[in-house]
Amino acid sequence: MSEKTQSALDIDGLTFRYASEFSLTVPSLSLSSGQSVAVIGPSGCGKTTLLHLIAGLLTPESGLLSVCGQYFGSMSTSEVDRFRGQNLGIVFQKLHLLSAISVFDNVLLAQRLARKPVDPANVDRLFERLGIAALKHKRPSTLSLGQAQRVAIARALVHRPRLLLADEPTSALDDAHANDALELLIEESASVGAALLVVTHDERVRGRLDMELDLGALR
Amino acid sequence: MTWLRLAWANLVSSPLTSSVNALLLALGTSSIVLLLLAGHQLANTMSRDAAGIDLVVGAKGSPVQLILSSIYHADVPTGNISLEEAEHWAEDPRVARAVPLSLGDSYQNIRIVGTTHDYLDVYDADVVAGRRWDGAMEAVVGAAAARETNLEVGSIFAGVHGFDGGLHEHDERMYEVVGVLGRTGTVIDRLIVTSLESVWVLHGDEDHGHDPSDDNHEGHDDHPDHDDGHDEHNDHADHDHGHDEHNDHADHEEDHHGHDDHADHEGEEGDHDHGDASLEITAMLLSYETPLAAVSLPREINSLSALQAAAPAVEISRLLQLVGVGLDGLQAFGWVLVVTAGLSLFAALYGSLRARRFELAMLRCLGATRLELFIGLALEGLLLTAFGIALGVLGGHVVMEMLGQWIEQAQGVVLTGWIWVPAEGTLVLVLLGVGALASAIPAWQAYHQDVSRTLSEG
Structure with a gap:
C-alpha cells in the first residue's frame, strides 16, 4: 500500500429518491485504494441503485458523494462519461460483451474508451493471467459463462481503474465458479491497486471482503 | 476510427439484413442513374442531330412527324413538296443554308437520303474512304450503316422502295458506293446518302413503269406491290402530274447522267409555271441567317404557302416532354424504391x-x-447507405453500357454507360440525406438512452 492512501470512495448522508415509492439513504461509507467492501441486502433494497450512483449513472438527491476525489455535481454528462471510463471498472451480472467483435477487441475497446494508450501486449499478458489467452479471437457468443466472465473482468481492469464495481458477480454461478469469480475480483483489483466494491445478495460473498455494508439493515 | 470499425463490425455481424438493405438502396439508385444517363444522352443525341437546323419545310401534316422523318429518319415522311416552291423559300434572304432531302427508299432497313453535299456539312461528316458522290446513282455510306450492311467503296446495291424492306426493289438501277463517312455520333452514321438525282432517276423510272409504251421497262413484273408501296410511302408518283411530262423527265435522265445536265433540266422544269410538273422533294432543312428569322419565317411559310414549316427545337422539346412523362414515371418508381430502402434501413437500425x-x-x-454513441450509430447507417449508393451508381452505369451496346447493335443509336451526368452528384447527395435521415432517429435514441434504467432491465 502506498504511503499516502488515496480515497477511492467517500459517502456521507447520501440520499436518492425515485418517484415516491423508492428511496435510499446511505449514512456513511469510505473506501481507500486496495480496500474492498461488500454491499449486501435483499433484492430491491437499493444495492444496484447505489452502484449506479457511484458510477455517475444516477444523480443523488442530497448528501456527499466523492469518487476518486471527484464530485459529479459540477461535471457535464460527457465529463462524467469520460471520468467513469478512465477511473472505474464495472462488472455486471449480465456481462454485455459486444457481440460483433472478438473478445480481444472487446478488451482493447475498453482501453481505447478509457482514453488510455492501446497496448495489445499488455492485454495479452492480462489474458494469459486470466487463462483465456486461447480464446482471444473468439466471439463472445461462443464462450462459456465462466470464460465470458473472465473476459468481462479483463475488460473492467485493462485500463487499471482506481475503483472496481461489481454488480451480483456470483449470483448466476455454481459454488465453484462463484468462488473463482470472487477470487479473481479480489486478486486482480489488488494487482492494479484498485478499491473493490461488490454489490450482492449472495450469502457466499459474506466474510470474504474487508468490509460489509448491509443496506437491508439500514432500512 | 474506433467507431467506424465498430460500425463496420456491427454491419458485418448481421450480413443478411445489411446486404438486403444495401441491395434495396442500390436497386433504387441504379434505376434512377440509368434513367438519368438515358434521358441525358437521348436529349443530347436529339439536339446533336438537329444542330444547325433551324427549320424544316415539308408537306402539311404533323409537325412532329415532319421532324421525325426528315431529321431523325424515324417516321414516314408527311408527303412530297415541289422543289420549286421549296427553293423559293431557300432563296429568302433570311435563310443562310437550305438542304433539300428526298426520302422514300432504303437498303437493308438503312434509309437512303437524296440530298446535296450540304447535308454532309450539317453533320461535319467527312469521307474517310473514297469520295463524295458526283452524279446520280452514286452513294456514300454512313459509318454505322457501312458496318451493318458491309457496303464499301465499289459495292453495288439496289435500293428498296419503302423503309421496312420487302417492298419493290429498284433492281433496274443499281447504286454504286463511292465513299464511306467517318463516325460523327449523329443520325448520318446510320444513313446512305446520295444525290437528289438518284431518287429522281429511280422514281422517274417507276413512273415509266406505269406507261406501257416505256422502252426501258425491265423487270417490273410486280405491279400490284408496286402500287401499294406508292400509297404507303408518299412516293413521288403520288402526285397527279401528267405522264407525258414524266416520260420527258425520265428520258432526260436516261440521256444525261451528269449533275450539270440535271441543272439544265431543273431550269427547264422551272419554266412550267403551273408547278404541276415540277420536281419534288420530301423536305428542306433550313438554317437562319439571323435569329430574328425565327419570328417571321415559320409563320410566313405556314400561312403563305402550301408548305409546312416546323422548328426542330420546338418539336424536340414537345417530344421530350412526352418522353419525359414516361421517364418521370420510371424515375418516380426509382424514388419509391429509394424511400422503401430508407424505411427498411430505419427499421433495421432501430431493430439493431x-x-x-x-x-x-x-x-x-x-x-x-x-455524442460518440450517436456518431457510432449514424456511421452504421451512413456506411450502409454509402455502400448501397456506390453499388447502385456502379450498377446503373454498367447496365447502361450493356443496354447501350445492345441498342447500338439493334438500332444503331449510340448510348454508353461510361459518362458522368452532373445530376448524379445531386442524386448521391440526396441519397446520403435519405440515409442520414433514416439513421438519425435511432442515433438520437441512442444519444438519449437512460443507461441506468436500461441496465436495470437487463
Whole structure:
C-alpha cells in the first residue's frame, strides 16, 4: 500500500429518491485504494441503485458523494462519461460483451474508451493471467459463462481503474465458479491497486471482503 | 476510427439484413442513374442531330412527324413538296443554308437520303474512304450503316422502295458506293446518302413503269406491290402530274447522267409555271441567317404557302416532354424504391438499436459519451447507405453500357454507360440525406438512452 492512501470512495448522508415509492439513504461509507467492501441486502433494497450512483449513472438527491476525489455535481454528462471510463471498472451480472467483435477487441475497446494508450501486449499478458489467452479471437457468443466472465473482468481492469464495481458477480454461478469469480475480483483489483466494491445478495460473498455494508439493515 | 470499425463490425455481424438493405438502396439508385444517363444522352443525341437546323419545310401534316422523318429518319415522311416552291423559300434572304432531302427508299432497313453535299456539312461528316458522290446513282455510306450492311467503296446495291424492306426493289438501277463517312455520333452514321438525282432517276423510272409504251421497262413484273408501296410511302408518283411530262423527265435522265445536265433540266422544269410538273422533294432543312428569322419565317411559310414549316427545337422539346412523362414515371418508381430502402434501413437500425441497447449502455459505462454513441450509430447507417449508393451508381452505369451496346447493335443509336451526368452528384447527395435521415432517429435514441434504467432491465 502506498504511503499516502488515496480515497477511492467517500459517502456521507447520501440520499436518492425515485418517484415516491423508492428511496435510499446511505449514512456513511469510505473506501481507500486496495480496500474492498461488500454491499449486501435483499433484492430491491437499493444495492444496484447505489452502484449506479457511484458510477455517475444516477444523480443523488442530497448528501456527499466523492469518487476518486471527484464530485459529479459540477461535471457535464460527457465529463462524467469520460471520468467513469478512465477511473472505474464495472462488472455486471449480465456481462454485455459486444457481440460483433472478438473478445480481444472487446478488451482493447475498453482501453481505447478509457482514453488510455492501446497496448495489445499488455492485454495479452492480462489474458494469459486470466487463462483465456486461447480464446482471444473468439466471439463472445461462443464462450462459456465462466470464460465470458473472465473476459468481462479483463475488460473492467485493462485500463487499471482506481475503483472496481461489481454488480451480483456470483449470483448466476455454481459454488465453484462463484468462488473463482470472487477470487479473481479480489486478486486482480489488488494487482492494479484498485478499491473493490461488490454489490450482492449472495450469502457466499459474506466474510470474504474487508468490509460489509448491509443496506437491508439500514432500512 | 474506433467507431467506424465498430460500425463496420456491427454491419458485418448481421450480413443478411445489411446486404438486403444495401441491395434495396442500390436497386433504387441504379434505376434512377440509368434513367438519368438515358434521358441525358437521348436529349443530347436529339439536339446533336438537329444542330444547325433551324427549320424544316415539308408537306402539311404533323409537325412532329415532319421532324421525325426528315431529321431523325424515324417516321414516314408527311408527303412530297415541289422543289420549286421549296427553293423559293431557300432563296429568302433570311435563310443562310437550305438542304433539300428526298426520302422514300432504303437498303437493308438503312434509309437512303437524296440530298446535296450540304447535308454532309450539317453533320461535319467527312469521307474517310473514297469520295463524295458526283452524279446520280452514286452513294456514300454512313459509318454505322457501312458496318451493318458491309457496303464499301465499289459495292453495288439496289435500293428498296419503302423503309421496312420487302417492298419493290429498284433492281433496274443499281447504286454504286463511292465513299464511306467517318463516325460523327449523329443520325448520318446510320444513313446512305446520295444525290437528289438518284431518287429522281429511280422514281422517274417507276413512273415509266406505269406507261406501257416505256422502252426501258425491265423487270417490273410486280405491279400490284408496286402500287401499294406508292400509297404507303408518299412516293413521288403520288402526285397527279401528267405522264407525258414524266416520260420527258425520265428520258432526260436516261440521256444525261451528269449533275450539270440535271441543272439544265431543273431550269427547264422551272419554266412550267403551273408547278404541276415540277420536281419534288420530301423536305428542306433550313438554317437562319439571323435569329430574328425565327419570328417571321415559320409563320410566313405556314400561312403563305402550301408548305409546312416546323422548328426542330420546338418539336424536340414537345417530344421530350412526352418522353419525359414516361421517364418521370420510371424515375418516380426509382424514388419509391429509394424511400422503401430508407424505411427498411430505419427499421433495421432501430431493430439493431433495440437488440443492442445493453451493449450501448455498456459502452457508456466504459467511457463512451452520448455524442460518440450517436456518431457510432449514424456511421452504421451512413456506411450502409454509402455502400448501397456506390453499388447502385456502379450498377446503373454498367447496365447502361450493356443496354447501350445492345441498342447500338439493334438500332444503331449510340448510348454508353461510361459518362458522368452532373445530376448524379445531386442524386448521391440526396441519397446520403435519405440515409442520414433514416439513421438519425435511432442515433438520437441512442444519444438519449437512460443507461441506468436500461441496465436495470437487463
